[in-house]
Structure formats: structure tokens, C-alpha cells
Amino acid sequence: MEDKFSELARKLRPSPIRELLKLINEPDIISFAGGIPDPTLFPIDLMWEVTQQILENEGDKALQYGPSDGDIGLREEISKWLKDKEGVDIPASRILPTTASQQGLDLIGKVFINPGDYVIVGLPTYLGALAAFSAYGVQFIGIPLDDEGMQVELIPEKLKKLRRAQKRVKFVYVVPDFQNPAGVTMSLQRRKRLIEIAEKYDFLIVEDTPYRELRYSGEHVPPFIALGPKERVISLYSFSKILFPGLRVGFVIAAPNVIRKLILAKQAADLCSPVLTQFVVREILKRRDAFKRHIMRLVVRYRDKRDAMLSALMKYFHDIPGVRWTKPEGGLFLWLTFPEGLDTEKMFPKALENKVAYIIGTAFHFDGSGKNTARLNFSYPTMKQIDEGIRRLSKVVEAELRELERKKRIKLTV
Numbered sequence: 468m469e470d471k472f473s474e475l476a477r478k479l480r481p482s483p484i485r486e487l488l489k490l491i492n493e494p495d496i497i498s499f500a501g502g503i504p505d506p507t508l509f510p511i512d513l514m515w516e517v518t519q520q521i522l523e524n525e526g527d528k529a530l531q532y533g534p535s536d537g538d539i540g541l542r543e544e545i546s547k548w549l550k551d552k553e554g555v556d557i558p559a560s561r562i563l564p565t566t567a568s569q570q571g572l573d574l575i576g577k578v579f580i581n582p583g584d585y586v587i588v589g590l591p592t593y594l595g596a597l598a599a600f601s602a603y604g605v606q607f608i609g610i611p612l613d614d615e616g617m618q619v620e621l622i623p624e625k626l627k628k629l630r631r632a633q634k635r636v637k638f639v640y641v642v643p644d645f646q647n648p649a650g651v652t653m654s655l656q657r658r659k660r661l662i663e664i665a666e667k668y669d670f671l672i673v674e675d676t677p678y679r680e681l682r683y684s685g686e687h688v689p690p691f692i693a694l695g696p697k698e699r700v701i702s703l704y705s706f707s708k709i710l711f712p713g714l715r716v717g718f719v720i721a722a723p724n725v726i727r728k729l730i731l732a733k734q735a736a737d738l739c740s741p742v743l744t745q746f747v748v749r750e751i752l753k754r755r756d757a758f759k760r761h762i763m764r765l766v767v768r769y770r771d772k773r774d775a776m777l778s779a780l781m782k783y784f785h786d787i788p789g790v791r792w793t794k795p796e797g798g799l800f801l802w803l804t805f806p807e808g809l810d811t812e813k814m815f816p817k818a819l820e821n822k823v824a825y826i827i828g829t830a831f832h833f834d835g836s837g838k839n840t841a842r843l844n845f846s847y848p849t850m851k852q853i854d855e856g857i858r859r860l861s862k863v864v865e866a867e868l869r870e871l872e873r874k875k876r877i878k879l880t881v
């Protein structure tokens with residue numbers, strides 16, 4: 468059978484995260500590993516109300532095949548919502564509903580990447596994007612992040628080298644708002660500078676921003692779609708983190724010629740996104756006040772959880788030298804960096820023995836770097852679990868650092 472598989476299928480590997488996540492299903496493990504919303508905050512009543520209305524009034528359409536370019540009603544509602552929240556005029560013709568943003572990433576890979584093409588990504592970056600683009604034979608260029616997001620000033624140097632070798636960069640992939648995994652937000656100055664660099668070196672900017680509505684502190688920063696020329700920017704949004712991930716509704720914004728190609732690619736992938744869930748999102752967007760109230764509720768609850776995690780880190784880690792963490796202004800994650808030498812993958816089984824789980828940082832680095840880093844999620848666990856889980860983690864880290872110190876001493880004396 469092996470010889471029948473395509474080159475692509477042979478390259479597909481199980482994600483290290485999925486393998487690790489299988490281990491953490493025991494109920495007494497406190498998991499900071501998932502990237503998932505708190506299901507107790509799902510607006511189930513709203514879902515009932517709109518679904519019932521849809522099934523009563525337009526069940527025949529909602530359960531039928533739909534157009535590949537998505538429900539026009541949804542696209543128009545999204546256009547109004549974008550105007551309302553970002554002040555941008557994006558006509559429905561530039562909006563393509565997708566089977567959530569993961570499909571958007573895959574379609575972008577399909578439409579833009581030839582084997583051997585280069586794509587710039589953050590070190591670290593969202594691993595689902597790495598997986599989606601890798602399937603098309605991409606080569607990555609990694610750019611480290613700091614507290615202001617991707618360090619875009621490092622891009623030109625890398626590009627000059629590529630140009631000398633006559634290689635092409637197709638696009639840069641950024642998660643500018645409350646990045647998954649690092650939790651950092653790209654500053655306005657960096658966004659503007661990235662647009663200048665993209666113009667000069669002629670590559671596209673793909674912004675993926677599923678956490679954008681979840682800001683708990685700090686200043687609003689405009690999205691790339693509001694800052695850059697429309698031919699250069701492609702934006703991906705999702706309703707997974709602000710409504711229900713199970714609906715699988717997101718959308719791509721791009722120039723009309725790009726949208727046309729994406730529609731053709733989508734036709735081959737799934738004919739159309741589920742019509743019922745598109746109608747659900749359309750109706751929720753129409754109930755704008757209820758939708759805004761729901762997002763406010765998420766912001767309040769997740770802000771408390773973020774603050775609980777930051778306080779717990781201060782409480783339990785302040786005596787452990789060399790441990791740093793990001794202080795996200797929104798989103799679902801923060802990022803831990805441990806002293807050099809501590810390997811979070813090797814430490815993982817010990818964390819599980821102590822009934823706490825995280826995601827190893829290397830999963831978000833295409834080049835295998837980031838061994839001493841980890842991602843923590845604060846949206847899913849309860850406030851009590853956050854405190855107790857960070858306490859457990861601090862004990863595991865302390866023991867690991869003591870062990871490293873002991874090994875170092877033995878090496879020195881040998």
C-alpha cells in the first residue's frame with residue numbers, strides 16, 4: 468500500500484499535539500493544553516432561537532446545497548459588521564465564507580503555493596497554518612517575535628539572500644492580534660512597516676485573526692485589511708472563538724480576483740460550506756445587540772481568567788529564576804519561556820504525573836527550535852483550576868531545574 472500513497476500523503480505526519488492531547492483526557496488532569504473556548508459561555512439560548520426560526524421559515528433552503536461562494540445574506544451581514552466594528556468598507560463580493568478559518572488557510576495554500584515557494588512565518592506560529600501550508604510543499608522562513616509581534620525588520624535581510632538564489636516569497640503569514648501561541652499583539656508601527664516591506668519586495672500579507680474581538684486591555688490596533696492596499700492583504704476571520712467552534716463558520720477577505728480562485732478551490736474541496744450554520748451566523752449578526760452583549764460577556768470572563776493566570780504565575784514562579792511569560796492583552800493564550808536547557812517535551816511526562824498539561828513550544832516552530840518554551844491556555848480551565856494548575860506546574864519546573872543543575876555539577880566534576 469505504501470507505494471500507492473502520493474508524495475503528499477507520505478509527508479503527512481501526526482501532529483505532535485494531537486498525540487500528546489490523547490494523554491490528557493483523565494479527569495483529574497488540569498489541562499492548559501487545548502485552544503478551546505469555555506463551553507459554559509456558549510450562547511445556547513441564542514442558538515436555539517435562531518435555529519428554530521430558520522427551520523420554521525427557510526428550512527428548505529437551510530438544509531439544501533448552497534452556492535460555493537457562500538450565502539449572500541451572510542456575506543452582506545459580515546460586510547455591515549466589519550463597517551460597524553472596524554470602520555472599513557468591504558463589499559460582499561470580497562468576502563468568502565469558509566468552513567471556518569482552517570479551510571481558509573488550506574485554500575490559500577492551494578491557490579498560492581507551488582512546491583518550493585517560500586512563506587514567512589513567526590517563530591513561533593499557529594501550527595495549523597504550518598500544517599496547511601506544508602501540505603503544498605512550502606519552504607518556511609522563520610522570523611522571531613518579541614512583545615510587539617513579529618520582528619519585521621529582520622525580513623529584508625532574509626529576502627536579499629533568497630533573491631540572490633532567485634527564490635520567491637509568496638506571502639507572510641501573521642496572527643497579528645493576541646497571537647496563537649505567544650499571546651502578543653503586533654504594534655501599529657510594525658504593521659505599517661510590514662506593509663512597506665511587502666510592497667518593496669512584492670509579497671502578500673495573510674492576516675489570520677480569529678481572536679480579534681477578545682481584547683481585555685490596551686489599545687485597539689487596526690487590522691491589516693484597514694491599513695494595507697486591498698490587492699496585497701488577505702484576511703481570515705472566524706466565528707469559532709466568539710460563537711461556537713462546532714459551527715465551522717469563518718470567512719476570507721481578499722481582492723475579487725483572489726476570491727474567484729478561492730471559490731474554485733473551495734468547490735473542489737467541499738462544494739459549499741454547511742448552509743444551516745451560515746444562516747445561523749447571519750441571524751446572530753442581525754441581532755447585533757445580543758451578539759455584542761455576548762462578546763462583552765466573553766471579554767469579562769476571559770479577562771478574569773487571564774488575570775487569574777498572570778497572578779498565579781507571579782505567585783508560584785516569582786522565586787524560580789529565568790522563567791518569563793508574555794502578558795497578553797487578549798486572546799486565549801500566554802507563552803512561557805524557561806531557562807535554556809530545560810526541554811518542555813522531556814518535562815511533559817513529569818507534568819502529566821503531576822496532573823497538569825501544556826503544549827510544548829517546539830510544536831509551533833517549524834524548525835524544531837523553542838525547546839524551552841510552552842503555550843498555556845487560560846480560557847478553558849476554571850479559575851480554581853488555573854491557580855492549582857500553575858502551582859503544580861511550578862513544582863514540576865522547580866524539580867526539573869534542580870535536576871538540570873545536578874547534572875551540570877556532575878559533568879563539571881567528571
Ligand SMILES: Cc1ncc(COP(=O)(O)O)c(C=O)c1O
Pocket residue numbers: 502566567568569570593595642647675676677704705706707712716717
Ligand atoms: C490563529 C488560528 N487560525 C486558525 C484557527 C482555526 O480555527 P477555525 O478553523 O475553528 O476557525 C485557529 C484555531 O485555533 C487559530 O488559532
